Amino acid sequence: MALFVDLLSWALLLSGGAFGIIGAIGMLRFPDFYTRLHASGITDTLCAVLIIFGLMLQSGPSLLTVKLLLILLFLLFTTPTATHALARAAVLDNVDPVLADNGKPGAEGRSSTGEPSSKS
Amino acid sequence: MRYVISLSLLLVVLWLAISGVYKPVLFVLGGASVILVVWLSVRMDVVGVEHNPVLFSWRLVAYWWWLFGQLVKSNLHVTRLVFQTSKVQPRLLTVPVPHEAAVAKVTYGNSVTLTPGTVTLKLTDDMLEVHALDEASARDLEGGDMARKISWLERREDNA
Numbered sequence: 001m002a003l004f005v006d007l008l009s010w011a012l013l014l015s016g017g018a019f020g021i022i023g024a025i026g027m028l029r030f031p032d033f034y035t036r037l038h039a040s041g042i043t044d045t046l047c048a049v050l051i052i053f054g055l056m057l058q059s060g061p062s063l064l065t066v067k068l069l070l071i072l073l074f075l076l077f078t079t080p081t082a083t084h085a086l087a088r089a090a091v092l093d094n095v096d097p098v099l100a101d102n103g104k105p106g107a108e109g110r111s112s113t114g115e116p117s118s119k120s
Numbered sequence: 121m122r123y124v125i126s127l128s129l130l131l132v133v134l135w136l137a138i139s140g141v142y143k144p145v146l147f148v149l150g151g152a153s154v155i156l157v158v159w160l161s162v163r164m165d166v167v168g169v170e171h172n173p174v175l176f177s178w179r180l181v182a183y184w185w186w187l188f189g190q191l192v193k194s195n196l197h198v199t200r201l202v203f204q205t206s207k208v209q210p211r212l213l214t215v216p217v218p219h220e221a222a223v224a225k226v227t228y229g230n231s232v233t234l235t236p237g238t239v240t241l242k243l244t245d246d247m248l249e250v251h252a253l254d255e256a257s258a259r260d261l262e263g264g265d266m267a268r269k270i271s272w273l274e275r276r277e278d279n280a
């Protein structure tokens with residue numbers, strides 16, 4: 001039983017880590033500021049959720065588990081607010097999103113890594 | 121008064137859960153901080169407004185569960201896009217916000233941002249400006265499933 005819990009917990013932790021890396025890859029590959037926000041969304045949500053669930057299995061039924069749940073709760077409440085604040089700031093700063101209708105949808109994704117995300 | 125008591129109880133439970141060290145000195149400090157926070161909340165006039173735990177219903181749990189499913193789905197979708205960046209076709213869209221209460225509107229905006237693939241750019245009284253990563257994410261949102269779920273969540277809050 002302990003082995004089973006350990007295996008499950010490791011599976012959760014590893015897949016959480018994998019999603020964190022995928023989010024980072026997305027940050028590098030996506031074409032502009034706004035699309036990159038979506039990539040960071042993966043790290044904010046599924047990565048965090050899986051890692052915290054994995055840790056909860058490690059800590060077992062204890063106060064630690066309650067604390068981990070609280071961390072998850074606050075994380076899921078605050079990250080969308082932070083993401084929205086970033087997006088809103090970009091809109092107010094007149095950062096134009098790359099849109100599919102403008103022609104080059106995502107094709108330049110790999111080359112445009114050095115572009116500043118703000119024009120000011 | 122009912123809200124003051126429920127808020128105090130919640131804070132006490134929260135403190136007990138987070139502390140984990142049960143010594144008389146810490147109990148006094150914990151009690152003092154609970155009283156301070158409740159006093160501040162009363163002064164700020166935010167007791168019993170919107171976010172009080174007594175107002176939470178089982179529907180919130182059901183909604184979170186549903187949202188979690190959406191989260192996993194959209195995460196996998198965006199993961200696929202990370203490896204096929206040529207399919208990224210960002211677009212802007214506006215969706216109507218049919219909800220009355222401010223909490224419901226904020227819940228909607230936050231839920232949209234929380235699911236990867238869509239980010240809320242602006243939330244006004246009856247409109248939501250959204251940046252979507254591709255056509256599928258945009259269509260998911262335009263389908264209005266999430267808005268309906270939150271309406272369902274809101275309905276319960278009105279009756280209570």
